[in-house]
Amino acid sequence: MDTIVKYLDKSLxxxxxxxxxxTLYINVMSNLKSVPCPDCLIQSSKVHSRYKKSFQDLPIQGKKVVIVIKNRNLxxxxxxxxxxxxxxxxxxxDAKSKKLNDLWMKLQGSH
Structure with missing residues (x-):
């Protein structure tokens, strides 16, 4: 299953x-030690809180697939x-999305 998750992002x-x-729920989390601030780009590993972010992926054998990320606020x-x-x-x-973005869908269609 980890190999499939790596197709989404190598940092998961x-x-x-x-x-x-x-519905198949797949729970994942980031493996990054630190993340750059979007404003100043300085790396941070100081966790403020965690929350679950979920989104819908393409179905597998007629089952809905929901990816659940244990996301960090830093x-x-x-x-x-x-x-x-x-x-x-x-x-x-995308940041507020509940489904994969168009770029991801296009990449998956090209394989």
Whole structure:
């Protein structure tokens, strides 16, 4: 399962999965030690909080697939930066989206 998760993003690790009814939930988390602040680009590993972010992936054998990321909010460690906290982001999904972004879907169609 970890190999499949790496197709989404190499910085994600498989944690667990569970089939509930007709939906397969795949739990993942980031393996990055630090993340750059989107404003000042200084790396931070100082965790403020964690939350679950879920989104729908393409179905597998007629089952809905929901990816659940244990996402981190981090403190910006720069005293010069106007941003106090920020969330991890991933290229395959837009910040507020509940489905994979168009670029990811196009890449999957090209294989």
């Amino acid at each position: 690790d498989y944690v667990s999965h569970e089939l509930i009814g007709d 403190f910006c460690v720069s005293t010069e930066c106007p941003r106090y906290t920020f969330s991890e982001t991933f290229d395959f999904i």
